Amino acid sequence: MSEDKQTIIEAAGLSVDFWVDGEWVMAASGVNFSVGPGEVLAIVGESGSGKSTSAMSLLGLLPVNGRSAGSVKLRDEELVGAEKARLRQIRGKEIAAIFQEPMTALNPVYTIGFQIVEAIQVHNSGMTNAQAKSRALELLAMVELPNPEKAFNSYPHQLSGGQRQRAMIAQSISCDPLLLIADEPTTALDVTVQAEILNLLRELNKRLNSAIILITHDMGVVADLSDHMIVMKDGLVVEAGSTIDIFKRPSHQYTKELLAAVPHLGTVSVAELRPRDGRAEPSLKMEALNIEYPKRGKVPAFLAVQDATLEIYPGEVLGLVGESGSGKTTIARAVVGLMPIKSGQLEVAGQKMVGVSKKDLQAVRRDIGIVFQDPGSSLNPRWPIGQSIQEPLLLASQSPKERNDRVGELLDMVELPKSYRNRYPHELSGGQRQRVGIARALALNPKLLVADEPTSALDVSVQARVLELLQEIQKKQQFATLFVSHDLAVVDLLSDHIAVMQHGVIVEQGSKDQILRNPQQDYTKRLIAAVPVPDPEAQAKRREDAKRSFGSKG
Known part of the structure; x- marks a missing residue:
């Protein structure tokens, strides 16, 4: 070195x-x-x-x-x-630090400007408030926040994830540190925002030396x-x-x-699409779906999803991708009956979800399994995992023996020892907890699995094992899967079809090969170009290609 x-x-x-x-x-x-x-x-x-x-x-x-x-x-x-x-x-x-989650590193009750000014004045006692504010605005401009004055007067919750990360970087470099420690600075960010933050760190590194x-x-x-x-x-x-x-x-x-x-985007072999059974009905079908968040006080109603149309058949995996706020999680919530539908059609396992009664909704939910992003927070910490896995079975009125036998089968399916049924979530690793989440989601043999960022919180090797497990189970059980993710390399690995969302609209959809190898929309091209590949020389070339195609922020 x-x-x-x-x-x-x-x-x-x-x-x-x-x-x-x-x-x-x-x-x-x-x-x-x-x-x-x-x-x-x-x-x-x-x-x-x-x-x-x-x-x-x-x-x-x-x-x-x-x-x-x-x-x-x-x-x-x-x-x-x-x-x-x-x-x-x-x-x-x-020595300054940039942490993984800016929302927990920044104080929610103080403005961004106050917190940066405080950091400056702690180490520069002779600096006046006006001088410190001027320096803070200079820093906010340096990290390329679009409106430094507005960001200065904003509270953390009023900024997006990428903007909060930029504000925390501004605070970290406020005293021109010799060393920056960046602890998972982009893990919680969308791929395009991640690319911008990495570019920012690279430029600051050159500028500050x-x-x-x-x-x-x-x-x-x-x-x-x-x-x-x-x-x-x-x-x-x-x-x-x-x-x-x-x-x-x-x-x-x-x-x-x-x-x-x-997972390396573009290296998965492109297999022919699995042939659909011509007699099969789609496990998930939506036509011209509109989902609106209702008005709350002074906050006006917001149309989060507009005219969404897609289908998933038994045995298929559809990857739903896009940045935060694109509407993909809103669609997932509507599919499981957690979001009211303004207009359009939505059917799950043949059941119409628009205007569905509570009784019918409870019945259709038996055909839906859900795997959440954070396996730790989705399991009851006071229950042994056997009890968490059998909760859907209990709601389905199965007998104690049926529940006990099924829990053993499910633990075998996700490759966990049956003895683990008596362990608590804190006694398991992140990957093991996610396996428990998968077991619980599959307890009632669902026709549709909704997986919302199920591996984003996992280490890369643990993620690989969980994804491999999901592929094996899905191939055997032949349930349809709605896979929500911003990780295009993971989507490339798992999906048959991909739908790309931007600002609540599905801007492009088609087979995996069509979307990832021959995208038509500029937004899709930008998403793909922003994915860093695990090869330093190839990534340097991709970065230069992106600059030529999309400008410095590409």
Whole structure:
């Protein structure tokens, strides 16, 4: 990496332990790296690998039961064992952090401007309010918020996810830090917004000549942004080197498995569409569907979905894609009877959903399974998972023996040991909890499965196993699937057909091959161009191609 005299941050033999149940438990051990001006180091690995723990220890942000050892030098200053007062001076001024979820990192009761001004004045005590405001507006313009003055006076909830992330980046760079720690900075963002944020980080990195440590499990983001990378597993660095070298010639088996697990847009073989049974009726059918959020107080009514028409037949997977606010989740909610329909037609398993009675709705819901985005929050933490899985069976008035037998079958189906039926959600990993969610969704042999971003919260290798499981079960059970996602690589892997939504309108739909290999709409082309591919050289070329086609923000 950098020569010693050029190094901004250097870790040597860094280790982190936590005091748990009367003993010290290792979270990271023997971590070595150095980052120089203008360089980006990616720390990658699955949840629990020690990547975030190692990075947060640089700022002294470990929990009270944590301790760090070894050496971390900022320029020539040792940070391990430094006084708390000195670490507080360093945080925000010399080392700043960009977190995954800006809504939890920003204070909801203060305006964006107030929070940036506060960060500036904490480290520049002689700066007046007017000077700090001028600097804050300059920063908001630097991160390309369209109306800096409006953003300055806005509260976090009044900005979109991408705008909040830009505001948090503005706050992070307010004191021209030597080092930026970006912890999963784009995981919660749409693919187009992600591309804009990555481009912003790249430009700021050049302009400020600061160092960046990028913590992520998204190998496409690593390929897009980083110069060097270290791969962590179980608290240990298993591989380190330049990003291009590791992607081209990974040496450790874990790195090879991690790269192999990444869905790669455009590499899935294009198979012929599964032939439809000419006698079959669609499991989901909508025609000219309009869905409106009703007026609330001074907030006017809002037409969220306009003239949506699509069909899904038994055994088919339709990927519904688009940015946040495009209307895709609204359609999913209407399909399961959670959104009122203004006009048009909607049928699920032959049952008309427009004007459906509560009794009929309860019956049709037995034909619908739902898999949610966050498996942790969708399971009752006080119930063992066996009870969560059998809840639909109980509502369907099955006997205790039938429920017990079915829970065992479902656990087998999602490849979890039957003994897990007595475990609680917190005792399972994220991937295991999502398997429980799938088991519960399939409990009543639904004719339609609605999966709303079911793998976006999972590590890449866990995601790969869950997607493979979904494919196997769907092939055997032959239920129709409405797969809602903003991850086009995952949609490419799973879907037969794709519908693209923008501002509440389905702007394009067709077979997977038609949409991903020969898109007709500029919006679809932009979505596809924004997906980072896990190949540094190919991604650099895609980025340049996108700039030529769509301009600097493409």
